[in-house]
Amino acid sequence: MKEKWKKLLICLAVPLSVGGLSAFLTRDGMKTFQTLKKPPLSPPAWVFPLVWTILFLLMGTASFLVLESGKSRRAVRRALTVYGAQLAANFFWPLLFFGLGAWLFSFFWLIFLWILIFAAKVKFSLLSPAAGRLLIPYLAWVSFAGYLNFGVWLLN
Numbered sequence: 001m002k003e004k005w006k007k008l009l010i011c012l013a014v015p016l017s018v019g020g021l022s023a024f025l026t027r028d029g030m031k032t033f034q035t036l037k038k039p040p041l042s043p044p045a046w047v048f049p050l051v052w053t054i055l056f057l058l059m060g061t062a063s064f065l066v067l068e069s070g071k072s073r074r075a076v077r078r079a080l081t082v083y084g085a086q087l088a089a090n091f092f093w094p095l096l097f098f099g100l101g102a103w104l105f106s107f108f109w110l111i112f113l114w115i116l117i118f119a120a121k122v123k124f125s126l127l128s129p130a131a132g133r134l135l136i137p138y139l140a141w142v143s144f145a146g147y148l149n150f151g152v153w154l155l156n
Contacts, residue, residue, distance in 0.1 A: 007067060012060035018087050019056045022094045023049070029098025039151025055141055058134045065131035066124050079123035086116035103153035110146045117142060
């Protein structure tokens with residue numbers, strides 16, 4: 001039982017650490033973001049860290065369910081490799097958008113990220129349907145982020 005809790009905590013810590021590091025590296029870019037014209041439906045600034053924290057917790061829980069699925073090591077490794085790839089892509093998006101102000105490029109990067117998330121969701125669903133469902137809010141939020149990202153590019 002203690003081993004499972006330790007594994008769960010590690011699974012939660014990985015995406016939270018990735019998100020925390022990218023947020024730390026782009027903290028100054030948030031000041032610039034506040035000055036930009038934004039599309040309709042843009043939420044207030046406090047929503048973003050709250051939503052991302054929840055999404056990272058869902059991702060970590062999903063990865064834990066995959067690890068605990070009892071499926072073959074090979075299938076688990078493949079699913080977690082795609083998961084790791086989307087997490088890496090997720091790490092770089094704020095650097096591109098907030099850090100470099102590369103709004104159009106970051107929009108295309110979000111499309112790439114969305115594809116990786118979808119691939120992870122499919123692989124996770126095959127091993128643990130619950131794990132796959134936990135990635136649905138992430139897909140929805142990245143879709144919404146795409147709308148916001150494209151709107152920022154258009155308006156600025």
